[in-house]
Amino acid sequence: xxxxxxxxxxxxxxxxxxxxxxxxxxxxxxxxxxxxxxxxxxxxxxxxxxxxxxxxxxxxxxxxxxxxxxxxxxxxxxxxxxxxxxxxxxxxxxxxxxxxxxxxxxxxxxxxxxxxxxxxxxxxxxxxxxxxxxxxxxxxxxxxxxxxxxxxxxxxxxxxxxxxxxxxxxxxxxxxxxxxxxxxxxxxxxxxxxxxxxxxxxxxxxxxxxxxxxxxxxxxxxxxxxxxxxxxxxxxxxxxxxxxxxxxxxxxxxxxxxxxxxxxxxxxxxxxxxxxxxxxxxxxxxxxxxxxxxxxxxxxxxxxxxxxxxxxxxxxxxxxxxxxxxxxxxxxxxxxxxxxxxxxxxxxxxxxxxxxxxxxxxxxxxxxxxxxxxxxxxxxxxxxxxxxxxxxxxxxxxxxxxxxxxxxxxxxxxxxxxxxxxxxxx
Amino acid sequence: xxxxxxxxxxxxxxxxxxxxxxxxxxxxxxxxxxxxxxxxxxxxxxxxxxxxxxxxxxxxxxxxxxxxxxxxxxxxxxxxxxxxxxxxxxxxxxxxxxxxxxxxxxxxxxxxxxxxxxxxxxxxxxxxxxxxxxxxxxxxxxxxxxxxxxxxxxxxxxxxxxxxxxxxxxxxxxxxxxxxxxxxxxxxxxxxxxxxxxxxxxxxxxxxxxxxxxxxxxxxxxxxxxxxxxxxxxxxxxxxxxxxxxxxxxxxxxxxxxxxxxxxxxxxxxxxxxxxxxxxxxxxxxxxxxxxxxxxxxxxxxxxxxxxxxxxxxxxxxxxxxxxxxxxxxxxxxxxxxxxxxxxxxxxxxxxxxxxxxxxxxxxxxxxxxxxxxxxxxxxxxxxxxxxxxxxxxxxxxxxxxxxxxxxxxxxxxxxxxxxxxxxxx
Numbered sequence: 083x084x085x086x087x088x089x090x091x092x093x094x095x096x097x098x099x100x101x102x103x104x105x106x107x108x109x110x111x112x113x114x115x116x117x118x119x120x121x122x123x124x125x126x127x128x129x130x131x132x133x134x135x136x137x138x139x140x141x142x143x144x145x146x147x148x149x150x151x152x153x154x155x156x157x158x159x160x161x162x163x164x165x166x167x168x169x170x171x172x173x174x175x176x177x178x179x180x181x182x183x184x185x186x187x188x189x190x191x192x193x194x195x196x197x198x199x200x201x202x203x204x205x206x207x208x209x210x211x212x213x214x215x216x217x218x219x220x221x222x223x224x225x226x227x228x229x230x231x232x233x234x235x236x237x238x239x240x241x242x243x244x245x246x247x248x249x250x251x252x253x254x255x256x257x258x259x260x261x262x263x264x265x266x267x268x269x270x271x272x273x274x275x276x277x278x279x280x281x282x283x284x285x286x287x288x289x290x291x292x293x294x295x296x297x298x299x300x301x302x303x304x305x306x307x308x309x310x311x312x313x314x315x316x317x318x319x320x321x322x323x324x325x326x327x328x329x330x331x332x333x334x335x336x337x338x339x340x341x342x343x344x345x346x347x348x349x350x351x352x353x354x355x356x357x358x359x360x361x362x363x364x365x366x367x368x369x370x371x372x373x374x375x376x377x378x379x380x381x382x383x384x385x386x387x388x389x390x391x392x393x394x395x396x397x398x399x400x401x402x403x404x405x406x407x408x409x410x411x412x413x414x415x416x417x418x419x420x421x422x423x424x425x426x427x428x429x430x431x432x433x434x435x436x437x438x439x440x441x442x443x444x445x446x447x448x449x450x451x452x453x454x455x456x457x458x459x460x461x462x463x464x465x466x467x468x469x470x471x472x473x474x475x476x477x478x479x480x481x482x483x484x485x486x487x488x489x490x491x492x493x494x495x496x497x498x499x500x501x502x503x504x505x506x507x508x
Numbered sequence: 509x510x511x512x513x514x515x516x517x518x519x520x521x522x523x524x525x526x527x528x529x530x531x532x533x534x535x536x537x538x539x540x541x542x543x544x545x546x547x548x549x550x551x552x553x554x555x556x557x558x559x560x561x562x563x564x565x566x567x568x569x570x571x572x573x574x575x576x577x578x579x580x581x582x583x584x585x586x587x588x589x590x591x592x593x594x595x596x597x598x599x600x601x602x603x604x605x606x607x608x609x610x611x612x613x614x615x616x617x618x619x620x621x622x623x624x625x626x627x628x629x630x631x632x633x634x635x636x637x638x639x640x641x642x643x644x645x646x647x648x649x650x651x652x653x654x655x656x657x658x659x660x661x662x663x664x665x666x667x668x669x670x671x672x673x674x675x676x677x678x679x680x681x682x683x684x685x686x687x688x689x690x691x692x693x694x695x696x697x698x699x700x701x702x703x704x705x706x707x708x709x710x711x712x713x714x715x716x717x718x719x720x721x722x723x724x725x726x727x728x729x730x731x732x733x734x735x736x737x738x739x740x741x742x743x744x745x746x747x748x749x750x751x752x753x754x755x756x757x758x759x760x761x762x763x764x765x766x767x768x769x770x771x772x773x774x775x776x777x778x779x780x781x782x783x784x785x786x787x788x789x790x791x792x793x794x795x796x797x798x799x800x801x802x803x804x805x806x807x808x809x810x811x812x813x814x815x816x817x818x819x820x821x822x823x824x825x826x827x828x829x830x831x832x833x834x835x836x837x838x839x840x841x842x843x844x845x846x847x848x849x850x851x852x853x854x855x856x857x858x859x860x861x862x863x864x865x866x867x868x869x870x871x872x873x874x875x876x877x878x879x880x881x882x883x884x885x886x887x888x889x890x891x892x893x894x895x896x897x898x899x900x901x902x903x904x905x906x907x908x909x910x911x912x913x914x915x916x917x918x919x920x921x922x923x924x925x926x927x928x929x930x931x932x933x934x
Contacts, residue, residue: 156900157900157901157902158900158902159912159915159916160898160911160912160913160914160915160916161904161908161911161912162908162911163842163861163911163915164842164858164860164861187901190901191901194899194900194901198899372843375843375844375846375847376843376846377846378846378847378849378850378858379850380847380850380851381847381851404839404912404915404916405915405916405919406919407919413830416589416590417798417801417802418801420801420802420803420804421801421804421806421807421847421851423804424804424805424806425806425807425847425851425852426851432590432804434590435589435590472586473620473624474582474583474584474620475583475613475616475617475620476583476584478587482587482588485586485587485588485589486585486586486587486830487586488586489585489586489589489830489831490585490586490830490831492918492919493831493832493833493918
């Protein structure tokens with residue numbers, strides 16, 4: 083029998099809709115060749131002969147997608163947090179990223195990152211590397227080894243940043259990108275390239291134009307940053323005075339959702355026109371609440387994005403965000419939506435736990451296809467959660483245990499099993 | 509030699525001022541009979557004969573004070589967070605607190621709480637119990653056994669709450685409180701009673717008046733809640749129409765800092781007059797950032813309080829806050845001060861890491877006397893922090909390691925030793 087064919091028994095929860103959980107206490111999740119056949123209170127006759135993995139009283143939930151993070155920034159997460167974005171980039175980020183020219187350093191750092199990500203709640207991730215093609219390939223090698231499924235981008239940037247991290251010209255940036263794409267083509271099962279202009283300010287028009295062409299030629303998805311910080315937005319307007327709004331720059335060069343699946347991180351301060359364009363173009367928003375706190379960027383209007391049916395997922399934005407935990411990311415997203423409601427707009431109701439959970443699972447995971455749910459037809463990414471060390475005197479429902487786990491994952495929770503597309507990771 | 513006399517060797521950090529750390533890498537903290545004699549790069553001649561405890565490459569920092577938490581709410585932390593204060597109290601808090609009428613339940617729950625608190629970064633805490641005198645005494649028994657130093661309050665509330673948790677009259681509430689005070693008088697070395705009107709809305713004028721008298725008679729410190737939520741503030745004005753502001757109610761009855769050391773939790777929405785009164789009366793503010801997020805209360809103006817030299821510390825406010833970790837509490841305080849700056853008032857600079865650390869140590873600990881620092885004359889509350897599992901490729905200064913620990917305590921940090929007033933806890 084295919085080893086990705088089995089039944090998980092335990093307390094199974096997943097998002098039935100954006101606002102509603104499916105909860106089956108002591109139920110059975112049927113995984114057939116990596117694909118869910120649904121969750122049942124009893125094993126259906128057709129699946130009686132499948133091996134059952136009994137997870138006891140554990141919770142079983144879908145794996146989570148970290149829709150935005152910077153792998154090379156992992157070594158300095160939690161450091162230098164007393165700054166805003168642009169100063170932080172020059173002071174901490176660019177000097178650190180320049181070190182990845184050294185492949186030994188890169189291998190060492192990415193090995194740590196990949197190992198920690200493997201142990202986390204994340205089953206899928208979309209990651210920035212650096213400008214360095216060899217280091218980025220090492221990142222991909224290390225991620226491939228984890229069994230997680232990821233998109234990884236070699237960063238492009240040819241202006242407006244420290245020399246140490248600037249590519250010498252648009253042409254060089256593009257040539258190196260092509261070389262990297264050729265080098266990794268077909269090399270991995272789980273790890274795919276994604277086109278990664280760092281953000282509009284550090285990309286010349288020539289570079290953006292070339293990247294737009296590469297996108298078409300290689301049919302690549304795209305990731306970048308958008309409307310994170312007010313100074314950044316003003317800067318983009320200065321650099322691209324013809325643009326109607328920040329995202330219009332990416333769109334002008336064919337990298338804003340119309341031509342290719344696209345993720346834009348942050349979207350804290352989007353004007354109306356930008357939101358409309360994102361909606362029309364089906365741009366994914368990677369909401370990174372902790373990063374938006376740490377870099378004093380503000381609070382993104384996630385409720386609005388949900389109301390507009392713009393695809394939204396969550397990102398840790400390592401190292402703008404310090405924590406790798408997607409549970410923490412959910413808690414932060416819920417918390418910030420409460421402050422958005424209290425401080426900015428009382429027509430925008432806070433996210434419920436169910437909605438936060440949806441964002442971290444189906445919301446972001448849909449970038450990878452039918453992922454993030456246990457409904458029939460979805461790839462089985464699953465986490466087995468042991469919460470017995472989050473001690474209580476109460477008998478809690480599975481739903482309450484999940485809520486509690488989101489808030490207390492790092493104070494006693496333990497992920498004791500993890501599957502990606504039906505394959506056991508640990 | 510007195511067993512509370514020793515030298516700790518390691519990377520020692522403490523707040524020299526509100527804004528500045530003292531950092532001594534591979535230094536020596538001299539503890540003589542529980543009192544710091546200072547931190548030195550080499551052991552001074554006078555202390556050469558003291559035993560040295562080598563903490564290797566660990567960080568050594570002062571223990572932290574949790575200035576506001578509700579011990580009976582520990583069993584449901586992280587649950588039911590999708591509500592505002594007044595609804596949350598009726599739905600979750602009061603039903604749970606009513607269970608502490610059952611002393612078996614109370615013993616079980618408080619034992620868990622005390623054990624977890626012992627393992628945490630907290631060396632001192634100021635805690636609410638419930639209305640139940642016997643349960644509150646059990647809480648004190650359990651806390652005493654940990655070696656931590658705490659103030660614990662039997663809660664008083666005789667109106668405007670579910671029957672299940674309301675004391676039948678002011679007189680009964682006062683009588684029971686006296687009985688509790690007599691029962692615990694002189695019983696503990698580390699655990700002291702504190703007068704605890706729950707908050708103005710649930711206390712009749714007769715009760716508040718009686719408590720004011722008890723305060724004088726027993727010379728007790730006081731704790732309560734203040735200006736947490738806008739509906740709550742409006743309610744207080746309705747109930748006590750003569751009051752100039754919420755805190756004026758407590759002051760009127762002699763429980764607002766003038767007569768006794770007083771802690772007011774939250775202070776999110778204080779009007780000018782209230783801030784002025786707190787300043788004049790030297791009222792301690794327990795800033796509880798995570799609770800203010802979870803219950804959508806808002807963001808307290810901590811920078812303002814620091815500028816005014818009002819005494820401020822941090823509180824987890826379990827279970828309004830879900831996390832027991834004071835490191836998390838510091839990170840939340842810093843983060844919320846950034847959003848306060850961004851969203852509310854750009855004249856109020858965000859807290860630096862140094863200021864957040866100060867609040868959690870000296871800021872709140874000063875409620876207990878000379879505590880929270882390693883400067884000569886302070887009681888030695890100390891934490892030994894092992895951060896080797898927060899992996900990095902970088903060689904970090906002790907200061908950066910501390911910043912990182914604040915953000916990542918729960919993602920790889922480990923407290924491997926803890927002292928309270930020079931006594932080893934573990």
